[in-house]
Amino acid sequence: MRVQPRHVHTHTRRALPSVLRQTAEPLLVARGTVSPASVRGVASLSRANTNSIPPAEPWRRHPSSDPETPTVFTFYEKDTSTWQYIVVDPRTSEAVIIDPVLDYDPASGVLSTATADGLVSFVEHNGLKVIRILETHAHADHLTAAQYFKQELNGDVPVCIGRRIKQVQETFAPIYGLELSSLENVFDVYLGDNEEFKLGSLSCHVLHLPGHTPDHVGFVIGKAVFTGDSIFNPDVGSARADFPGGNVETLYASMQRLLSLPGDYRLYVGHDYPQNRDQTCFSTVAEQRAKNRHVKEGTDATTFIQWRKDRDAVLGAPRLLHPSLQVNIRAGRLPPPDGHGRVFLRTPVKLDVKLE
Structure with a gap:
């Protein structure tokens, strides 16, 4: 599987108090090839002039409800059904970005930054100061834009993930022929439990929520809880737990941990798969207790665990499984280019017959 590199023009940024602005012509996203020297992680991907890119329009703005809770801007990426969040302290305009997405077409191998560019433009137009990029886990269904955001926001915004990402890296590095040493310290911050x-x-609390993946964490900021894939909206229910390192029993325990929070807390989910309704990004803990189709009040662990195992046994692999993991365990960096400036992603092949 080949990733089409992008033509690159260099640019710089400068930081103003509480504002991140572009001061020179940014990189142009276009098809083509680039020299190896111009490919640094996702440095071969970039943007047209910031003034020509309109800011992404949030699906909703969720204003702060009390002095401990942030304002939340929610952005839905339809191709991967992913919720991206820009979370803001309204008093200081400091912000974090949670689970950002790169655009990837597996059929053509074209990787682009249209979704990410809209969010960068939103940050700049609203005078926000991004202090961290937060990953809930190593996603298997979309490629993270974390390194691209770091690059576009002065290069000094730390990319953060739960400390158990090292377990995920140890699992997948040999599958893709990677040296484990090449994955050391690729993230800037490894978050501990609690x-x-x-x-x-505002105070942000890291909540370990394993089950979907072993590294999975959530973030509690006042009454806003960013759950990643540890729980979904009530009519969707729960995420699969059959990836390497996943565990149905611990997923159930993580969901119960979320359901034990106060009833008016909002659980902002990592994905939504709406049927006969508009997409939505959150429900309250009370709504989840009453309506979650898999773990509502009265659902015992044995029933959920057996159902989830049976369901996972018939699920196919996510469409972007292999490209996502190869990029995401690198904190959003692409593999290094070959001598011709080409970037490749590997797809392991399982053979039932011997082919000469």
Whole structure:
């Protein structure tokens, strides 16, 4: 599987107080090839002039409900059904970006940044200061835009993930022929269980939520909880737990941990798969307890665990499984180019017969 590199023009940025602005012509996203020297992670992907890119329109703006809770801007990426979040302390304009997405077409091998560019433009037009890029886990269904955001936002915004990502890297590095040493310290911050950090005047709490993947974490900021794939909206229910390192029993325990939070807390999910309704990004804990189709109140662990195992046994692999994991365990970096400037992603092949 080949990734089409992009033509590159260099540019720089400067930072203003509480504002991130572009000061020179940015990189142009276009088909073509680039020299090996111009490919640095996702540095071969970039943008047209920032003034020509309109800011992404949030699906909703969820204003702060109290002094401990942030304002949340929600963005739905339809191709992978992914929710991306820009979470803001309204008093300081400091922000974090949660689970950003790169655009990838597996049929053509073309990787682009249209979705990410809209979010970068949103940040700049609203005078936000992004202090962290947060990953809930190593996603298997979309490629993270974390490194691209870091590049576009002065290159000094840390990319953060739960510390158990190292377990995921150890699992998948040999599958894709990667040296484990090449994955050391590719993330900037490895978050510990129950770790606290600040978003302006707000306190952010890291919640370990294993099951879907072993590295999975959520983020609790006041009454806003960013759950990733540890729970879905009530009519969708739960995520699969059959990836290497996944575990149905621990997924159930993680969902119960979320359902034990106060009833008015909002659970912002990582994906939504609407049927006969518009997409939506959150439900309250009380709504989840009453309506979650897989773990509502009264559902015992044995029933859920058996159902989830039976369901996972007939699911196919996610469409972007292999490209996603190869990029995401690198914190959003692409594999290095070959001598001709070409970037390739590997797809393991299983053979039932011997082919000469």
